[in-house]
Amino acid sequence: MFDILDGVLERARARGAREVEVYGERSTSRRLKVYRQEVEQITAAQRQGVGVRVFREGAVGHAYGSDLGDAALDELVARAVANAAVSDPDEFAALPAPGGPPADVHPFDARLSAATDERRIELAVSVEAAALAADPRVKTVEDTMYADGDGEVFIASTSGVRGSYRSNQCYAFAYVLAEEDGQVETGYSYTVGRALEDLDPESCGREAAERACRLLGARKCASMKVPVVLDPFVSAAFFGVLSSALTADAVQKGRSLFAGREGQRVAGELLQLDDDGVRADGLDSAPFDGEGTPCRRTPLIGGGVLQGFLYDAYTARKAGRGSTGNGIRGGYAGLPSVRPTNLVVGGPVTPLADIIAGLERGVIVTDAVGVHSGANPISGEFSVGISGILVENGRLAAPVHEVTLAGDIISMLMNVTALGDDARWVPGGSIFTPSVVIEGMAIGGT
Amino acid sequence: MDLASFDAGLLRAALRRALGRGGDFAEVYVEDRDSLGLRLEDGRIEATSGGRELGAAVRLLAGEHTFYAYSDAVDEAGLFAAADAVAAAVRSGDGGPAVVDLGAVRSDRGRHPVAIPPESVAVARKALLVRAGDEAARSAGAEIVQVTVGYGDTRQRVLIANSLGDLVLDDRTRTRFTAQVVARRGDVIQTGHETVGGSAGFELVDEEIARGVAATAAGKAIAMLDSRPAPIGAMPVVLANGFGGTLFHEACGHGLEADAIAKGASIYAGKLGEVVAAPIVSAYDDGSLTNGWGSQAFDDEGVPTQKTLVIEEGRLTGYLYDRLRAREAGAAPTGNGRRQSFRHVPIPRMTTTYIAPGDALAADVIAATPKGFYAKSLAGGQVEPASGNFVFGVAEGYLIEGGRLTTPLRGATLVGNGIDILMKIDMIAGDFEVKTGICGKDGQGVPVGTGQSTLRIAEMTVGGTG
Numbered sequence: 001m002f003d004i005l006d007g008v009l010e011r012a013r014a015r016g017a018r019e020v021e022v023y024g025e026r027s028t029s030r031r032l033k034v035y036r037q038e039v040e041q042i043t044a045a046q047r048q049g050v051g052v053r054v055f056r057e058g059a060v061g062h063a064y065g066s067d068l069g070d071a072a073l074d075e076l077v078a079r080a081v082a083n084a085a086v087s088d089p090d091e092f093a094a095l096p097a098p099g100g101p102p103a104d105v106h107p108f109d110a111r112l113s114a115a116t117d118e119r120r121i122e123l124a125v126s127v128e129a130a131a132l133a134a135d136p137r138v139k140t141v142e143d144t145m146y147a148d149g150d151g152e153v154f155i156a157s158t159s160g161v162r163g164s165y166r167s168n169q170c171y172a173f174a175y176v177l178a179e180e181d182g183q184v185e186t187g188y189s190y191t192v193g194r195a196l197e198d199l200d201p202e203s204c205g206r207e208a209a210e211r212a213c214r215l216l217g218a219r220k221c222a223s224m225k226v227p228v229v230l231d232p233f234v235s236a237a238f239f240g241v242l243s244s245a246l247t248a249d250a251v252q253k254g255r256s257l258f259a260g261r262e263g264q265r266v267a268g269e270l271l272q273l274d275d276d277g278v279r280a281d282g283l284d285s286a287p288f289d290g291e292g293t294p295c296r297r298t299p300l301i302g303g304g305v306l307q308g309f310l311y312d313a314y315t316a317r318k319a320g321r322g323s324t325g326n327g328i329r330g331g332y333a334g335l336p337s338v339r340p341t342n343l344v345v346g347g348p349v350t351p352l353a354d355i356i357a358g359l360e361r362g363v364i365v366t367d368a369v370g371v372h373s374g375a376n377p378i379s380g381e382f383s384v385g386i387s388g389i390l391v392e393n394g395r396l397a398a399p400v401h402e403v404t405l406a407g408d409i410i411s412m413l414m415n416v417t418a419l420g421d422d423a424r425w426v427p428g429g430s431i432f433t434p435s436v437v438i439e440g441m442a443i444g445g446t
Numbered sequence: 447m448d449l450a451s452f453d454a455g456l457l458r459a460a461l462r463r464a465l466g467r468g469g470d471f472a473e474v475y476v477e478d479r480d481s482l483g484l485r486l487e488d489g490r491i492e493a494t495s496g497g498r499e500l501g502a503a504v505r506l507l508a509g510e511h512t513f514y515a516y517s518d519a520v521d522e523a524g525l526f527a528a529a530d531a532v533a534a535a536v537r538s539g540d541g542g543p544a545v546v547d548l549g550a551v552r553s554d555r556g557r558h559p560v561a562i563p564p565e566s567v568a569v570a571r572k573a574l575l576v577r578a579g580d581e582a583a584r585s586a587g588a589e590i591v592q593v594t595v596g597y598g599d600t601r602q603r604v605l606i607a608n609s610l611g612d613l614v615l616d617d618r619t620r621t622r623f624t625a626q627v628v629a630r631r632g633d634v635i636q637t638g639h640e641t642v643g644g645s646a647g648f649e650l651v652d653e654e655i656a657r658g659v660a661a662t663a664a665g666k667a668i669a670m671l672d673s674r675p676a677p678i679g680a681m682p683v684v685l686a687n688g689f690g691g692t693l694f695h696e697a698c699g700h701g702l703e704a705d706a707i708a709k710g711a712s713i714y715a716g717k718l719g720e721v722v723a724a725p726i727v728s729a730y731d732d733g734s735l736t737n738g739w740g741s742q743a744f745d746d747e748g749v750p751t752q753k754t755l756v757i758e759e760g761r762l763t764g765y766l767y768d769r770l771r772a773r774e775a776g777a778a779p780t781g782n783g784r785r786q787s788f789r790h791v792p793i794p795r796m797t798t799t800y801i802a803p804g805d806a807l808a809a810d811v812i813a814a815t816p817k818g819f820y821a822k823s824l825a826g827g828q829v830e831p832a833s834g835n836f837v838f839g840v841a842e843g844y845l846i847e848g849g850r851l852t853t854p855l856r857g858a859t860l861v862g863n864g865i866d867i868l869m870k871i872d873m874i875a876g877d878f879e880v881k882t883g884i885c886g887k888d889g890q891g892v893p894v895g896t897g898q899s900t901l902r903i904a905e906m907t908v909g910g911t912g
Contacts, residue, residue: 064497370837383859385837404909444678444909
C-alpha cells in the first residue's frame with residue numbers, strides 16, 4: 001500500500017502540489033445475524049481505498065476513490081488539486097507536521113484472525129439462546145448480531161508523516177422483545193472485545209432479556225422533579241452527544257456551550273471525563289490519529305472543572321497549541337474531523353445498591369430514545385423519551401415508559417452527585433461509563 | 447468503466463458460481479458512485495471534497511438465509527471472489543436453480559428527468575450557491591453568529607442482475623442544498639435548519655433558492671431566541687406541513703416495513719384491514735414521485751418503484767416489501783428494497799411517505815384550537831417499531847392560545863405511541879408539502895422524503911422543561 005501512497009504523492013508533485021497527504025485503508029469484515037437459532041445473514045466484505053488532501057496556500061482540496069489503478073489515481077489527484085482551487089484559503093490550514101513517535105498501543109489481537117465462521121455462528125447462536133432462555137416472557141430476539149473487522153491504515157505525506165498500523169475488534173449484540181398481557185417492551189445489550197474469547201455471549205443475551213422483561217407492566221408516571229440514575233447505556237448516549245461540544249472545532253465556530261469556560265466548574269465536583277486514545281482495553285485506541293498525530297489521554301473535565309478541549313492539527317494551529325491526536329477519519333473517503341477516541345467517565349464510585357437504597361424517590365433510566373435528535377449540543381437543551389424503573393423509599397418499584405426527561409446539559413452536569421460501581425464499555429462511540437446520578441431532573445408524564 | 451456496457455456474460459457467470467453449491471436466488475449489484483460535497487462554515491468554503499467509489503456485491507438467498515459478499519473490485523476476479531464467498535457459506539452442497547438467461551438491460555432514464563447534469567457544471571459555479579446562502583443568512587440579523595451551508599450532488603449508477611433473468615441499469619442523480627444557522631442573544635443560543643433536495647440535477651438550486659433556504663433557517667434561529675421553555679403535559683398538538691411528516695415516518699412508516707412485520711416486531715403486524723388511524727387519514731409511500739429526494743426509477747433490487755397505499759381512510763392496506771420479505775409473505779415486492787451502497791444488504795425501507803392532504807385550511811386548524819402546541823419544524827426522531835413508542839424533538843414550536851400562535855417554545859419533545867396518535871388525528875389541511883431527510887436503520891442511511899399537510903392531534907404528550 002505504501003507503493004500506492006508514494007505514487008499518489010509523486011503524481012501530486014508532478015501537478016505542482018507541494019503539501020500533500022495521502023491516507024489508505026485496507027480491511028476485511030464479517031457480519032452475521034442469527035434468528036431462531038439459525039443463521040439469517042452472513043456478510044463477508046473487503047474494502048480498500050485512498051483519500052488525498054492537497055493544501056495550496058491554506059486552501060484544501062480532497063478526493064477519494066476505491067479504484068487504485070493508474071488511471072483512477074491520476075484522476076483522483078487531478079480532482080484534489082482542482083478542489084483546492086475552489087476552497088477558500090485559511091491561514092491556519094496547513095499540512096500536519098510529524099507529531100513524534102506513535103503511541104505504544106497495539107490494537108490488534110491475532111486470535112481474532114484465527115476465528116472460523118463456525119465459531120462466530122456458534123457464538124451468535126449462544127447469545128440468542130441465552131436471551132430466549134432467560135425469561136418465559138421473551139417473545140422473540142428481533143436482532144442477534146455478531147460483527148468483526150480487521151483493518152490496516154496507512155498514511156504518508158510530503159512533510160514526512162509516515163506510518164501504518166493494524167487493528168481489529170469484534171462485538172455481539174442482542175435486541176429482545178418481551179411481551180406480557182399484550183404489552184411489548186424492548187431491551188438490548190452488547191459484548192465487545194478484540195477476540196471471540198473476550199466476548200461473553202451468555203451475559204449479553206441474558207442481560208438484553210432482563211432489560212426488556214423488567215419494563216413489562218410499565219406505565220406513564222406523573223410529572224415530577226426527582227433524582228435520576230442514568231444507567232451506563234443511557235449515560236453513554238448523553239456523554240456521546242456532549243462530547244461534540246468539547247471539541248475545539250465546536251468552540252472555534254461558536255457552537256459550544258463550553259466555549260470560554262476552561263478552568264471553570266461545569267460539572268459535579270466528583271466528575272472526571274477523559275478522552276483516552278491509548279487505553280489498552282479501549283476499542284478506539286490507536287498509535288496515531290487520521291493525520292498521523294500520536295494518540296494520547298486528554299483530560300476534559302477533572303474535579304468538575306473544565307480542563308480543555310480536543311484538537312486536530314487545524315484547530316490546534318488556530319489555538320496556537322499542539323494537536324491532541326483527535327483528527328479522526330471515518331474511513332478513506334472522509335476528511336479528518338475533531339472527534340473523541342475512547343471517552344472515559346470516572347471519579348469516586350458508590351455501590352449501585354447503596355445509591356438506590358439512599359433514594360427516597362427517583363427513576364433509574366434504562367432506555368432513552370431520541371438522544372441524538374432530542375438533545376441539542378449547541379444550545380445544550382435536551383428532551384428525550386425514556387423508560388426505566390421507579391425507585392420509592394430506597395427500593396425498586398414499578399417500571400415506567402412513554403415519559404420524557406428534559407433539561408439542559410450544563411445544569412445536568414452540575415447536578416451529577418454520584419457515580420455507580422458498574423462502569424463498562426458501551427460501543428457505538430467507545431465510551432466507558434458507570435451509572436450516573438443526577439439530582440432534580442424534570443420527568444414529563446401525565 | 448461504464449456500467450452500460452458491462453459484460454453480461456460475466457454477470458451471468460458470477461450468478462452461476464454463486465448458486466454452485468445451492469441456494470435459490472442469486473443477485474449481483476454493481477455500483478459506480480461519484481459524489482461532490484461543498485461546505486461553507488465560518489464564512490469560508492472548507493475542504494472541497496469529491497470522490498468515486500466502485501464496488502460489487504453478490505447476494506445469495508437460500509430459504510430464509512441471506513449470504514452477502516462485496517468488494518471494491520468490479521473485475522472478474524473481484525466478482526468471482528464474492529460469488530465464491532457466498533457459495534461457500536451454503537451448506538446444502540447441491541447446486542441451486544439454473545440461472546435464467548439475462549434479458550435486455552432495462553432502464554428508465556426519463557423517469558426522474560435531469561435538466562442540468564451536475565457533473566457538467568464547474569465546481570466553482572456550485573461554490574457561488576453556498577456563498578449566496580451564507581450572505582442571505584448573515585444579512586438576516588446581527589444575532590446570527592454562525593452559518594453552515596452545504597451543497598452536494600451524487601451520480602450513482604447501479605447495475606443489478608439476478609438469477610430470475612432481470613437485468614436493470616438505474617442511473618440516479620441527486621442534488622441537495624442545506625443551511626444550518628446559529629443565532630445568539632446573551633446566553634441564549636438557538637439553531638435553525640432548512641434544506642431542499644431531489645432526484646434531480648443542478649436545476650434544483652439557483653442563487654435565489656439558495657438564499658431562500660438559508661434565510662428560512664436564519665429566521666427559525668432568530669424566532670427561537672424569544673422562546674421560553676416548553677410546558678410539560680398532554681395537550682392538543684398541531685403539526686405544520688412539510689417537516690411535520692416526520693411524525694408519520696416514525697409513528698407508522700417504520701412499523702410498515704416488512705422486516706419488522708415478519709418478526710412480529712411491529713404494532714402493525716397482523717392488522718391488515720383493521721382500523722389503525724382516524725377515518726380522515728389516508729397515507730402512501732411513493733418511490734416513484736417525480737424528482738422526489740426519496741425517489742428512484744428502480745429500487746436496489748431492480749424492482750420498479752411504485753406508489754403504495756398503506757392506509758385508506760383509517761384502515762391498514764399494505765406493507766412495504768423488499769424481495770426477500772415479499773417472497774416469505776407470498777406478496778409482491780413494492781419497490782422498497784433499498785441499500786445505502788454495495789456495502790449494505792438491501793432491506794425494506796421507506797421512500798417518500800406521507801399522509802394525504804385533507805380539505806381544511808391550515809389557518810382554520812390553528813384557529814379551532816383554543817390552547818395547544820404548534821410544532822412548526824421537527825428536528826428528527828426515533829421509534830421502537832415493536833412497541834410503537836416514538837419520540838421526536840421540536841426545532842421550532844409555538845404556544846397556541848385562543849386559536850392564535852403566541853410564544854415561541856424551545857426544548858420540546860413529542861412523545862407518543864403510533865396507532866394511538868394516528869387515531870387522534872382530527873383535522874387535516876390541504877397545504878401539502880414534502881421535506882427531505884436521511885433515514886437511518888440498521889446502520890444504513892438512505893434519502894427519504896416525509897410529507898404532510900398541517901394537521902391536528904387531539905392530545906399528545908409534550909415533554910418540555912417549563
